[in-house]
Amino acid sequence: MSTSDPSKLISKADKLTKLSLTRWSADWKSATVLYEQAANGFRVARNYEKAKLAFEKASQGQEMLSSPWDAAKHMESAAALAKELRNWAEVIDFYRKASELYMQCDRPQPASDALAKGARALEDALPDDAIQLYTDACVILEDDGKEQMAFDLYRAATSVYVKLEKYTDAAAFLLRLGLAADKCNARNSQCKAYLSAIIVYLYAHDLKQAEKCYNDCSQIDAFLGSDQNRCASKLLSAYTEGDVEEIKRVAQSSAISNLDNVIIKLARKLP
Amino acid sequence: MTVIDLITRVDAICKKYEKYDIDKHKEANVTGDDAFARLYGVVESEIDAALQKSEAAATEKSRATAVAMNAEIRRTKARLLEELPKLQRLALKKVKGLSREELEARNDLVYSLKDRIEAIPDGSTAAAKQSGGVSGGWAASSSYTGIKIDSSSEEAFESEYFQQTEESDRFRQEYEMRRMKQDQGLEVIAEGLDTLKNMAHDMNEEIDRQMPLMDEIDEKVDRAASDLKNTNVRLKDTVNQLRSSRNFCIDIILLCIILGIAAYLYNVLK
Numbered sequence: 407m408s409t410s411d412p413s414k415l416i417s418k419a420d421k422l423t424k425l426s427l428t429r430w431s432a433d434w435k436s437a438t439v440l441y442e443q444a445a446n447g448f449r450v451a452r453n454y455e456k457a458k459l460a461f462e463k464a465s466q467g468q469e470m471l472s473s474p475w476d477a478a479k480h481m482e483s484a485a486a487l488a489k490e491l492r493n494w495a496e497v498i499d500f501y502r503k504a505s506e507l508y509m510q511c512d513r514p515q516p517a518s519d520a521l522a523k524g525a526r527a528l529e530d531a532l533p534d535d536a537i538q539l540y541t542d543a544c545v546i547l548e549d550d551g552k553e554q555m556a557f558d559l560y561r562a563a564t565s566v567y568v569k570l571e572k573y574t575d576a577a578a579f580l581l582r583l584g585l586a587a588d589k590c591n592a593r594n595s596q597c598k599a600y601l602s603a604i605i606v607y608l609y610a611h612d613l614k615q616a617e618k619c620y621n622d623c624s625q626i627d628a629f630l631g632s633d634q635n636r637c638a639s640k641l642l643s644a645y646t647e648g649d650v651e652e653i654k655r656v657a658q659s660s661a662i663s664n665l666d667n668v669i670i671k672l673a674r675k676l677p
Numbered sequence: 678m679t680v681i682d683l684i685t686r687v688d689a690i691c692k693k694y695e696k697y698d699i700d701k702h703k704e705a706n707v708t709g710d711d712a713f714a715r716l717y718g719v720v721e722s723e724i725d726a727a728l729q730k731s732e733a734a735a736t737e738k739s740r741a742t743a744v745a746m747n748a749e750i751r752r753t754k755a756r757l758l759e760e761l762p763k764l765q766r767l768a769l770k771k772v773k774g775l776s777r778e779e780l781e782a783r784n785d786l787v788y789s790l791k792d793r794i795e796a797i798p799d800g801s802t803a804a805a806k807q808s809g810g811v812s813g814g815w816a817a818s819s820s821y822t823g824i825k826i827d828s829s830s831e832e833a834f835e836s837e838y839f840q841q842t843e844e845s846d847r848f849r850q851e852y853e854m855r856r857m858k859q860d861q862g863l864e865v866i867a868e869g870l871d872t873l874k875n876m877a878h879d880m881n882e883e884i885d886r887q888m889p890l891m892d893e894i895d896e897k898v899d900r901a902a903s904d905l906k907n908t909n910v911r912l913k914d915t916v917n918q919l920r921s922s923r924n925f926c927i928d929i930i931l932l933c934i935i936l937g938i939a940a941y942l943y944n945v946l947k
Binding site: 552554661 | 889
């Protein structure tokens with residue numbers, strides 16, 4: 407059966423699902439099976455448009471069969487194909503739908519994974535939507551109490567913000583990352599997040615904000631006794647003195663080189 | 678004439694002219710009741726010894742021995758200066774057999790003695806001057822002389838100092854270079870340790886992150902394993918039931934009957 411023409415399979419499946427005089431209830435089970443086969447066939451034939459359609463229909467079928475897990479899986483495949491076709495609106499749609507279906511299965515982690523995949527696909531094309539997806543993914547994880555997984559998402563979102571040159575938002579995200587790290591006792595990540603936030607503020611030439619941020623962070627014991635704290639204080643003092651050499655030297659130091667790549671680039675470009 | 682004869686003749690001549698021997702008289706004087714003369718003799722001999730030692734120290738090549746000798750000279754000087762007040766008191770005492778001029782001469786002798794003591798070079802004459810000024814009641818004169826001699830001794834000090842650095846300059850340079858190299862090496866090590874520390878922290882956090890995941894996996898795998906075991910047991914039961922010999926025999930008998938009937942019909946219809 408799998409060797410037969412996928413379009414034929416699709417038409418057969420369509421016939422099975424369409425309600426007519428001879429058919430009082432759609433036969434979703436066999437239809438879904440046929441849709442899946444057709445979709446695989448199309449994918450192998452690299453007919454992405456039709457494959458996407460087939461996956462959509464398969465997912466719908468699985469939903470009707472009350473198996474949201476399979477439905478979500480098909481949705482994700484459809485979304486991946488939509489990404490190939492660069493149909494961004496559909497990408498967003500599909501990934502969101504997949505994530506909802508995962509939540510229906512009570513599996514928040516794949517849900518946020520789906521959103522993260524969507525966001526990554528959209529980073530270049532629609533950065534704002536990407537950020538939205540990242541935020542939603544982080545919210546899902548935080549609700550579940552698994553902030554540790556959110557670290558990567560926060561970092562990715564920050565890099566998108568930095569690319570968009572929205573530095574205050576980037577710094578805000580970094581502070582959220584610090585908060586999440588605090589909840590998990592991930593001290594190193596927390597201190598790195600705060601140091602990155604200070605650097606972002608300095609890059610935006612916002613010395614007052616950077617100092618305020620530094621004061622806020624100094625309230626936290628974990629940050630106070632860390633390497634990153636010393637580095638931040640050195641940086642701020644170099645800034646207040648206007649000593650370019652000192653700034654460059656601090657930026658070359660090892661504490662900063664351990665941060666995210668995007669932040670390192672900002673630090674090197676500092677004054 | 679043999680040597681022994683010569684020696685005896687010399688001894689005889691010496692004894693004859695003993696009264697012209699000034700040194701012996703001096704010694705005789707010293708061993709007499711005159712405490713002043715005794716002390717004076719002692720001090721003078723010690724000054725001579727100190728002078729000799731200072732000359733030896735000046736020509737000494739090794740800095741360490743020179744410094745040690747200078748320290749000894751300084752100690753001797755300090756001791757002598759301490760004894761000077763005693764000498765002065767003794768000088769004022771009237772001793773029988775001594776004229777008034779000699780008494781006054783003794784006072785002057787004591788003063789000059791002090792100058793001679795302090796003039797002994799010991800490598801740090803300025804410090805000696807000050808210590809001399811502290812002991813005894815010579816404050817006024819010593820401070821005056823102190824000012825005068827201070828400048829000259831400083832010059833002497835400096836020239837001596839310069840000599841030292843010329844000798845140990847190379848050593849100091851080497852020491853500085855080695856220290857710089859050590860600093861550089863330590864910096865490299867510090868940076869490497871920083872990187873290690875960061876990696877270790879990240880690994881720590883990663884492992885913390887994966888621990889609950891592993892726990893979940895563990896649980897799920899346990900559940901799946903128990904499910905499989907159950908299913909296996911049930912399957913075994915079912916297959917056993919199917920394969921029970923009674924059913925098998927019945928199947929074979931019925932099959933034979935059907936074959937027999939078929940053969941019969943075949944024969945009949947042929």
